[in-house]
Amino acid sequence: MADWSGYMTLILQGALVTAQLTVMGAALALVMAFVAGLGRLSRFAALRALAVVYIEFFRGTSIFVQLFWVYFVLPFAGITLDPLAAGVMAxxxxxxxxxxxxxRGAVLSVPRDQYEACIAVNLTRMQRMRHVILPQALPLMLPTFGNNAIELLKATAVVSLISLTDMTxxxxxxxxxxxxxxxxxxxxxxxxxLMSLAISGGMRWLERRVTRGLDGVR
Amino acid sequence: MEWDWAFVWQIMPTLLEGLKLTLLITLLASAVAMVLGLGFAILRRSSVAVVARGTGWFVEFIRGTPLLVQLYVIFYVLPDIGIRLPPLVAGVIGMGLHYATYTAEVYRGGIENVPRGQWEAAKATNLTARQAWLHVILPQAVPPMIPALANYLIAMFKETPLLSAITVLELMNQAKSVANSSYRYIEPMTMVGVFFLAISLVSVVILKWLEHRFGKVAK
Incomplete structure (x- = not known):
């Protein structure tokens, strides 16, 4: 019972690692989400197939299995990751x-006439995505992204099992x-x-920010 | 290190043993989640404000914290107050409770999707509350829920490896113990992944069928 402040510090240090993992994992997840999500909608069949394989593979097994695989099996292939990198990657x-x-769902839910209008005003595919489709699709993604971020925070607890010194x-x-x-x-x-409340609060703020001025449009 | 098929066949019985337990846990935990979830959904609709609000907070809290930590609490903290549960039971309760907070949302959505007019019609034809639930509301509320509930069943199946952290000898734990005693990680870990992936992919096909069969009733 002696040194509670010491133990408290230990747990707070862990909280820092958890926060770090959540932020870095979320950054990677965001990139992967757009790469694979847009890849699934690509006009090239090979790209679509690649995206489907990635999505089904990672959704079909749990984070736990993937983490152990990354941490224990990849070293035999010559790729040794430290626990933090393995955790963020998984x-x-x-x-x-x-x-x-x-x-994918959000992009598909943008009405068809928006695409047609883009073709009518002769926008390139890049311009269409960047200036017309994504600005409308983004507000639709945010609430679910918020839930995903909380799932990510909760999943970080699993990294404690590969000896990463997180909160758990x-x-x-x-x-x-x-x-x-x-x-x-x-x-x-x-x-x-508290962290999950912070995430959901932050997402609500972001949602207000992104939908500002969209009321009249939709 | 090379992939060794002979070793794969050698460890297969152990892994299948683990898989059996994994499936059993999934079934038991989902039964707990279905029942508890309905309980939460009903309590949240309670007319007593304290009960409704309290349940809401409890559900939020469970959803906002990791399942692994909840398992630790059930497995390590409860014995201090005299409740000593075997690992399997602790795991089933923990997982059932965690996913009950998700299924509660499904139930809530399903019940709220039944149009108000149905409630009023039930009242107008003088049905008792019990009759209204059994013959009018539930038959309309349940089918659209089935795909979503099945989705959480798959999610639970994938989360069972967490139970290895509280010493349940399910698939993941069997693989780990095989790996630790033979110093071969590639085959056991990969086979675990293959098992999960295979079963998940098959269940996704079944889920698609369920969605096709039941999902459209709501619209």
Missing amino acids: LGLNVGAYGAEVV FQAQVVRAQTGSTLIPFAMILGLYF
Whole structure:
């Protein structure tokens, strides 16, 4: 019972790692979501097939299995990643696959006449995507992206199992050293909940920001 | 290190043993999630504000925190207050509870999708509350929910490896123990991935069929 401030610091350090993983994983997931989501809508069959394989593969197995595979099997192929890189990679690729479906759905839900109007005013494919389709599709993606970000935050707990010192790992350390179970776990549950509230709050703000001025359009 | 088929066949019985437990856990946990989820959905509609609000917060809290940590709480904290659960039971309860917060949303959506007029018509024809639920509301609310519920069943199946963290000997844990004792990681880990991928892909096909069969009733 001696050194609670020390244990507290340990858990807060873990919280930092968790936050770091969430942010880096989300960044990778965002990139993958757009690459694979737009890839699925590409006019090249090979690109479409590649995107489908990526999405189905990462959605078909859980983050846990992927993480262990990245961490334990890739070294035999000569690719050794430190736990943080393995964690970010598995989290980002996994959540990116879910995000890709969101991107695809949102882009497809932009009405057909918008595409026709773009062709009528002679926009290139790039211009069409950049200036007409994506600005309309983005507000549709945000709520689901928010949910995905929370799923990502929750999935970060799994990295504690490949010895990455995130919040869950530190809580286990505190449990092992003090024998107290309730305090560390209650504390990290609270911290996780605060983080997920922060994410959903941030997403709501972003949503207001992106939909500003769109009321008259839709 | 090379891929070794002989080793794959050698570990297959162990992995299949694990797979059996994984499927069992999925079924039990989804049963818990279906029942508890309905409970949450009904409590959230309660006319007592405290109950409705309290359930809402509880559900939010469970959804906002990782399943792994919840499993740890059930497995490590509960024994302190005298509730000692075997790992399997702890896992099933933890996973069922976690996913119940998701299925509750499905139930809520399904029930709210039944038009108001149906409730009023049930009242007008003097049905009791029980009759209204059984013969009017549920028959219309349930079919559109089936694809979404099946979706969470698949999600639960994929999450079962988390239970290896609380020493349940499911597929992932079997693979890990095989890997640790033989120092070969490629085959067990890859086979686990293949098993999950294969079963998920098959279930996605079934899900598509369910959506086709039941999903359109709502519209």
